[in-house]
Amino acid sequence: MLEVKNLVTSFGSVVALDGVSFTAQESKITTVIGANGAGKSTLLRTISGLEHATSGSITWSGKSVIGMRAEDIVRGGIAHVPEGHAVISELSVEENISMGSLFRRRKFKADVTAAQDEVFELFPRLKERRKQLAGTLSGGERQMLAISRALVSRPKLLLLDEPSLGLAPLVVEQIIDSINILCRTTGLTVLLVEQNANTALGVADHGVLLSLGKVVADRPAAELRADANLRAAYLGY
Amino acid sequence: MDTFLAALFSGTSRGAIYALVALGLVIVWRGAGILNYAQMGQAMFSTYIASTMITNGNSYWLAFVVAIVVGAVMGVLLDILVMRPLSNKKKTELLSSESMRAAIPVIASLGILGVLQALAGIIWAAEERGFPAPYAQEGFTVAGNVMPFTSFDVFVITVVLTTLALTTLFFKKTGVGLAMRATALNSEVARLSGIRTNFTRSLSWAFSGAASSLAGLLITPTSNLSPNTLDLVLIIGFTAAVVGGLDSPAGAVIGGFLVGMVISFVSFYGSPEDVFLAILAVLLLVLIIRPRGILGAKDARRV
Numbered sequence: 001m002l003e004v005k006n007l008v009t010s011f012g013s014v015v016a017l018d019g020v021s022f023t024a025q026e027s028k029i030t031t032v033i034g035a036n037g038a039g040k041s042t043l044l045r046t047i048s049g050l051e052h053a054t055s056g057s058i059t060w061s062g063k064s065v066i067g068m069r070a071e072d073i074v075r076g077g078i079a080h081v082p083e084g085h086a087v088i089s090e091l092s093v094e095e096n097i098s099m100g101s102l103f104r105r106r107k108f109k110a111d112v113t114a115a116q117d118e119v120f121e122l123f124p125r126l127k128e129r130r131k132q133l134a135g136t137l138s139g140g141e142r143q144m145l146a147i148s149r150a151l152v153s154r155p156k157l158l159l160l161d162e163p164s165l166g167l168a169p170l171v172v173e174q175i176i177d178s179i180n181i182l183c184r185t186t187g188l189t190v191l192l193v194e195q196n197a198n199t200a201l202g203v204a205d206h207g208v209l210l211s212l213g214k215v216v217a218d219r220p221a222a223e224l225r226a227d228a229n230l231r232a233a234y235l236g237y
Numbered sequence: 238m239d240t241f242l243a244a245l246f247s248g249t250s251r252g253a254i255y256a257l258v259a260l261g262l263v264i265v266w267r268g269a270g271i272l273n274y275a276q277m278g279q280a281m282f283s284t285y286i287a288s289t290m291i292t293n294g295n296s297y298w299l300a301f302v303v304a305i306v307v308g309a310v311m312g313v314l315l316d317i318l319v320m321r322p323l324s325n326k327k328k329t330e331l332l333s334s335e336s337m338r339a340a341i342p343v344i345a346s347l348g349i350l351g352v353l354q355a356l357a358g359i360i361w362a363a364e365e366r367g368f369p370a371p372y373a374q375e376g377f378t379v380a381g382n383v384m385p386f387t388s389f390d391v392f393v394i395t396v397v398l399t400t401l402a403l404t405t406l407f408f409k410k411t412g413v414g415l416a417m418r419a420t421a422l423n424s425e426v427a428r429l430s431g432i433r434t435n436f437t438r439s440l441s442w443a444f445s446g447a448a449s450s451l452a453g454l455l456i457t458p459t460s461n462l463s464p465n466t467l468d469l470v471l472i473i474g475f476t477a478a479v480v481g482g483l484d485s486p487a488g489a490v491i492g493g494f495l496v497g498m499v500i501s502f503v504s505f506y507g508s509p510e511d512v513f514l515a516i517l518a519v520l521l522l523v524l525i526i527r528p529r530g531i532l533g534a535k536d537a538r539r540v
Contacts (some may be wrong), residue, residue: 227441
């Protein structure tokens with residue numbers, strides 16, 4: 001279980017997260033929705049160690065991750081796919097994927113290969129393009145690659161930041177479906193940040209609505225989806 | 238024809254050394270975003286250590302290896318003791334502007350160059366001294382003619398090409414090489430992949446230190462050794478790196494050989510005094526026609 005309590009993250013005098021508390025249940029998809037600037041990305045970046053929390057606590061399976069380096073948090077089983085199809089365009093598809101499992105290559109040699117085969121099975125298009133530079137991929141393929149890179153680190157918790165950003169609806173559906181299957185079949189815990197609330201709430205078990213750095217709703221996804229007032233007030237549709 | 242061959246051979250062996258210097262600069266630039274002006278100061282220092290060892294009766298090869306190791310260690314120390322603390326201070330008031338943040342490590346590296354040169358002057362005296370070559374520096378004799386190509390040139394070219402080949406293999410085929418490339422290209426994604434970027438960055442400094450020390454060992458037999466002799470080599474290496482594209486290791490190598498050829502042909506057909514002018518002309522020409530260098534990425538920062 002991921003437990004976030006009274007989390008505050010600020011940049012100078014700008015408070016991006018203003019006392020955020022919520023929990024994400026294991027083997028479930030929890031989505032964090034909210035308008036632009038609500039603090040969604042900052043939340044993920046603080047959990048993965050890219051930003052430092054000003055105060056508050058973050059624990060995963062009972063262990064605090066506050067103060068840990070991003071590279072050690074990944075090694076502890078929390079993988080983050082940041083916003084904007086974060087792959088390295090100058091490296092090949094294969095290199096981008098094996099990058100994610102470099103730290104496991106000595107201890108778990110066989111499993112590293114197995115993990116690679118699994119992501120190729122999940123996204124066959126990447127297998128076809130394994131020798132190509134990541135920069136030559138389409139937006140959707142790049143997002144698949146970024147997710148694959150995270151998956152080969154064998155995470156227990158996957159942090160996904162706006163996987164739908166800039167992608168065609170059909171591709172979004174495909175990616176969201178893959179995440180859903182992964183969660184249901186392997187027991188992966190997912191924390192999904194989305195601006196596209198409808199899509200996110202459609203697949204998630206639980207929803208957290210952020211506004212200006214504060215949690216304004218924390219409920220089962222279906223309930224949140226049905227609440228017309230909240231939608232109108234915070235999501236604008 | 239003889240002059241042409243002589244220029245070609247000399248250009249190849251000189252160019253090989255400049256390629257090494259440029260590669261050292263490019264690897265730290267890519268890995269840490271710093272132009273390391275102290276690089277040839279480190280090389281000068283480790284070459285002096287080799288020189289002292291040889292004077293004290295140690296074998297050339299032992300001194301050779303020690304100098305390269307010292308170069309690598311100096312690179313790591315520079316990173317850990319100077320550059321890393323400087324970049325960790327990013328968020329202080331002084332370093333709040335982007336341009337200051339970029340300038341401060343460069344100024345620090347210039348300071349270190351000064352310190353190393355002064356130290357070398359104090360320890361070894363500031364006068365020029367010779368540095369031995371492991372192989373003869375007399376030209377080969379073919380059919381009674383002395384060719385403008387020496388056994389030492391063959392040694393230089395072999396060592397440099399082997400180093401370049403091994404470096405390429407290391408970066409392309411090993412996990413650590415991939416981690417170093419990833420760190421250089423996008424350190425945030427690298428960290429999120431579990432790569433310890435502080436470590437890989439230090440490795441870049443070690444590699445650069447070792448490569449430039451090797452360059453120092455290979456160039457001083459023909460240029461002599463003093464605290465300042467390698468200043469010009471740094472400028473030439475820097476030109477080579479910019480010509481090739483500052484963010485491209487392959488470009489650095491091409492730039493090195495290209496600049497080596499230009500220098501060699503100018504000094505054989507013109508006069509050695511024109512060499513400096515020729516280097517600047519090449520630099521200007523590249524900056525005007527193709528500011529990103531031969532193999533540089535499109536959005537590379539201009540320097």
